[in-house]
Amino acid sequence: MTDNPPGSDTGIICSIDGISKTYDGGFKALETVSLDIKQGEILALLGPNGAGKTTLISIICGIVNASGGSVRVGGYDVVEDYRQSRGLIGLVPQEVNLEPFETVNNTVSFSRGLFGKPKDPGYIENVLRRLSLWDKRKDQIVTLSGGMKRRVLIAKALSHEPRVLFLDEPTAGVDVELRKDMWDIVRALKADGVTIILTTHYIEEAEAIADRVGIIDKGKLLLVEEKSELMQRLGTKQIRIELDDKLDVIPDALSSYGLEIDTSGDALIYTYDPAGGRTGITSLFGDLKAAGLVLRDVRTHQSSLEEIFVDLIKGRT
Numbered sequence: 001m002t003d004n005p006p007g008s009d010t011g012i013i014c015s016i017d018g019i020s021k022t023y024d025g026g027f028k029a030l031e032t033v034s035l036d037i038k039q040g041e042i043l044a045l046l047g048p049n050g051a052g053k054t055t056l057i058s059i060i061c062g063i064v065n066a067s068g069g070s071v072r073v074g075g076y077d078v079v080e081d082y083r084q085s086r087g088l089i090g091l092v093p094q095e096v097n098l099e100p101f102e103t104v105n106n107t108v109s110f111s112r113g114l115f116g117k118p119k120d121p122g123y124i125e126n127v128l129r130r131l132s133l134w135d136k137r138k139d140q141i142v143t144l145s146g147g148m149k150r151r152v153l154i155a156k157a158l159s160h161e162p163r164v165l166f167l168d169e170p171t172a173g174v175d176v177e178l179r180k181d182m183w184d185i186v187r188a189l190k191a192d193g194v195t196i197i198l199t200t201h202y203i204e205e206a207e208a209i210a211d212r213v214g215i216i217d218k219g220k221l222l223l224v225e226e227k228s229e230l231m232q233r234l235g236t237k238q239i240r241i242e243l244d245d246k247l248d249v250i251p252d253a254l255s256s257y258g259l260e261i262d263t264s265g266d267a268l269i270y271t272y273d274p275a276g277g278r279t280g281i282t283s284l285f286g287d288l289k290a291a292g293l294v295l296r297d298v299r300t301h302q303s304s305l306e307e308i309f310v311d312l313i314k315g316r317t
């Protein structure tokens, strides 16, 4: 890695300019995607299956050739200056692709060597400790749990001291606890100054850790926005309040909340903006009680990515 790569003073670590990709069979996976990734940010690329997220990451990492456009990482062109740009990038793939009988330490150290970096046991120790893998360093990969294997993938991607880390679906199919662990790891890496780009299907994931969110659908980048702005604009939450008795009309005392009666008649739906300063939930519950309504159950519902897409597409036509 060069100390001062070209472009390092712009605050933009990765510049994607008009990237398109048509696969051999003629399928258009990306259409003129342009995006600047800021140094030190966590950017979440949200999109459904087949949206083109992996294709975009693969182009940035030099694994797939773009059909048009260019990408620079740390000022280096990912095609013309492949070695320099790739040296700045760590990639955590979707699939666990580790050598089962190798030890954790060898797996991570060997990966560093592949990038032509001199041995640095102190750095590797630091990475393994960060990821709670130090005690497992002599264990074979095959003996590790799925969660530990994911940690090894991250350690491997960090082995050559990248400045940008790409995580492709880091929490697809993992349990809630591991998902939270992953988020903690990502936050800690950001605190260390690493720029992080992750792809995800989960709006909650973007909401939990991203600074900015990009939405990709059918090969198009529909928008890139600060998470807080996006959530405010699109991410409404609903509370479903189930009642002991059926209701025909909303009591006057509750008219200011914009409540809807569920088609079943025995539940009220309250929609609010979680990013707004006041949700109105506390006063709503007070007023429900005052109106003499008896609650049976309360459930919350977050707008799904799909609903957000529908809203987004409606807004564009």
Ligand SMILES: Nc1ncnc2c1ncn2[C@@H]1O[C@H](COP(=O)(O)OP(=O)(O)OP(=O)(O)O)[C@@H](O)[C@H]1O
Pocket: 023, 024, 025, 027, 029, 047, 048, 049, 050, 051, 052, 053, 054, 055, 056
């Ligand atoms: N090598 C390939 N040849 C032809 N089509 C491909 C190839 N790789 C991907 N595609 C197609 O390109 C589209 C985008 O795929 P991509 O893997 O980039 O999407 P994704 O957003 O990462 O989806 P997922 O969330 O399922 O991983 C898909 O329709 C996929 O089938």
